Amino acid sequence: MAGCAAALSSFFFEYDTPRIVLIRSRKVGLMNRTVQLLILAYVIGWVFVWEKGYQETDSVVSSITTKVKGVALTNTSELGLRVWDVADYVIPPQQENTLFVMTNIVATLNQRQSTCAELPDAKTVCISDDNCTFGSIDVHGSGVATGKCVHYNAHVKTCEVIAWCPVENDTYVPRPAFLKAAENFTLLIKNHIWYPKFNFTKRNILPNTSATYLKSCIYDTKSDPFCPIFRLGQIVESGGQSFQQMAVEGGIMGIQINWDCNLDRSASHCIPKYSFHRLDNQDSDHTVSPGYNFSATWGHRWYHVHKARMAVHVSQQRGWHCVDCPRLLPIFRISRQLPTSSVCGHAGKAS
Amino acid sequence: MAGCAAALSSFFFEYDTPRIVLIRSRKVGLMNRTVQLLILAYVIGWVFVWEKGYQETDSVVSSITTKVKGVALTNTSELGLRVWDVADYVIPPQQENTLFVMTNIVATLNQRQSTCAELPDAKTVCISDDNCTFGSIDVHGSGVATGKCVHYNAHVKTCEVIAWCPVENDTYVPRPAFLKAAENFTLLIKNHIWYPKFNFTKRNILPNTSATYLKSCIYDTKSDPFCPIFRLGQIVESGGQSFQQMAVEGGIMGIQINWDCNLDRSASHCIPKYSFHRLDNQDSDHTVSPGYNFSATWGHRWYHVHKARMAVHVSQQRGWHCVDCPRLLPIFRISRQLPTSSVCGHAGKAS
């Protein structure tokens, strides 16, 4: 009991501190302060000025709407003279954060449900009905086999299928692309951002943009970096690709809008930066199943649509603001060294 | 060699420790312990209790489906008496995490591919065929010029274009909005969440919700905070906007569903919180190119559609759980001070 009380009294009423030697030496003293200064400079320079460790950060909430403009005229033996406008080549009419522009078509006109010869390949070519199984479905085929063997053309017989007839044949894709004029279509991107923590909103049509400028401008990295209207061809070229080549098989472009804002400065310094990148990389390794295409139907059934998908991405954006936060802890750790060393002579302000 | 052995022996078998002064002073001793206590309280209070630094966090995997209900009746000279239901005004019929409700229409009925006069503006008004260039395409125009100058109306002549005719004229947008009744449409949001790390799933239709309640309830911040059915008009008003005003030009509402769950507590405390915000901010600065609209076609070609886009966003959500993790390192740093100071008297537990 007495031992316990003594231990407690010792715990509360005694204090250990290292003995200090005071060295009166200009060289050592200056060296000590220089080292301390360097550490201080590192901390302030790196954590505060460079990394802005004193700032609170917030992620952006963003909304994007897009609008394409442009008209193309085509004249083929199959479809005749035809005008294509935005309601024809943007499918579906709108999507969130992304946009699809048709650049090429494999059209199969006037399909209807009936029976016809399947496309010839290793599995479907036949000599007599014995080669065809009634009711069989091939996962890569166009329909359900009727069990008959019929003429695909004068030279080849294939198994008959019940399907949307005539069946679609996408072996040959038009070259150059059917809607090669899409290169000159323009894309207006409206992007609203919101930093909820700072209740800061802005949009990519900057406040000083006039309606007149918006009617005539086209984005250019150097001359018009804040014009939100882009030429499709130039988006693809900025990503280091050829539009006409991409238009044939289809592809995906990513547009990054980067809002890296220091909100301690004026709101007018918070401006978007655009960058472009092809997302379906076309390495020499990647020759299998290239491009991007899908099937859609119009009034007549159906066109097989090859499209350049222009995906609009908003990149991870950051906004800063001064608030103390857990990130200050590491700074506390180092700054604590200073009082400790200056305390030594005065016995006892150690933390 | 001998020097090296001596250095090694010194490295392994000698130990430096500072000389300690023991100060027997109630004031200094208590002050020392108080300072230590404050630091300890700060660490435990801030890092553990407030920031829950002992918990592991996980991001949510979420899926959202939406369903709109409501019918509107319109009667205009152009379209006659017409009923509009969900299959008419939600375009496309479904999307992921977002939803489009048509609120206004600029209808151009019975368009077909032919030639007609372009809309009059500075570039297209003409006096004779000499003013029109055959084959020219204006990026803001409706079609491809034929090179002729024809009457747009009794007073004005414009260049003829091959296009979807008659060309669309969206200068005048109906006011009030065509489908102003959309204010009373309801939106059911089904949101399933999943925290993969904790294998925790939940949905926003809470377990104690009955089918009867779900048939009649409407979300209200105070009386029905867990009803997943929202009135469109009230979503917009909760975001501080006027539905009828927004319905004319179109706009984008964000709905945030916040699942901020402390999974150390019962699962029944993990509940969603809804908040609403207009994403296309309508500042006085932002008068250029307001609203949100796009072009779509129905059986007849085509209506120009103005819509309120109700984007449903799931915000960054967090779930917590107790697991030791790298975030404990900073705590280790400070607690290390305590053994160090208590070790001094006992020669040698320094780290």
Added chain:
Amino acid sequence: MAGCAAALSSFFFEYDTPRIVLIRSRKVGLMNRTVQLLILAYVIGWVFVWEKGYQETDSVVSSITTKVKGVALTNTSELGLRVWDVADYVIPPQQENTLFVMTNIVATLNQRQSTCAELPDAKTVCISDDNCTFGSIDVHGSGVATGKCVHYNAHVKTCEVIAWCPVENDTYVPRPAFLKAAENFTLLIKNHIWYPKFNFTKRNILPNTSATYLKSCIYDTKSDPFCPIFRLGQIVESGGQSFQQMAVEGGIMGIQINWDCNLDRSASHCIPKYSFHRLDNQDSDHTVSPGYNFSATWGHRWYHVHKARMAVHVSQQRGWHCVDCPRLLPIFRISRQLPTSSVCGHAGKAS
């Protein structure tokens, strides 16, 4: 003034350092080094080797395109013999990161705008015209009341509505699902990834995949883990669910593609891992409003569509790379101890 100068001189030209006792003891010395070694091992083992604290991380930029293949044949009294291909059951034809496959239908054929009897329920059943209010709209109803009470069938009278007639009745959903053959449809997922910081791109069709293999393979966890073609039925079963059960009411499957890459190793080690999970959890708690469905129209108006939504998610992915970065700070803190302790004998390299 003199005091100030003295304080300054003392600040710059003097240096405090603790007095050191040198203890020549094998036990204490070895213990000291062992403790230091353990801390060092912890730091190197945990922060460097396990957590890879020396590596910079980057989030992936990803693009996904999908393509479904498969044909189904149905024969019902209502729709007759019909073939369904991808352009029929994928609605809308394409979306970003997600995909909708129709598995069930409640068809209401040949609807047109006219007047007819509303579906009978507690609110709509009537005896005479007095029970029906002209112009009233029920949010769960199909149209706008005309104020008349008419025969729904031989036994029941309901209020007449102006609506798309006949009104849709989805009380009974086909069991088994109408397109139960969707179980054998295949889904090709093309996923391109890009780590912008490291300028590293890859796709899930690996470089050594041949066109022949891609034509015949089906994903299997064990035998074909890198085949990007999935059978719908197997996706659902891998998520622990029954496809035929899910096809009736609809549901949402999440496919995770995990690219967890250590780019310090060869690029060929950076491979995708697939996992599957049902996102609309089907607990016993969750019997209210199950499944997933929406309304869409075809040429004839309209089918009510029940679909299994196969949402393709790309999970949060990480790539690593060696660069020094702020995460090195905590390591600096501990390694600093070593010079400090080895410096003590030499008076004055303390930081």
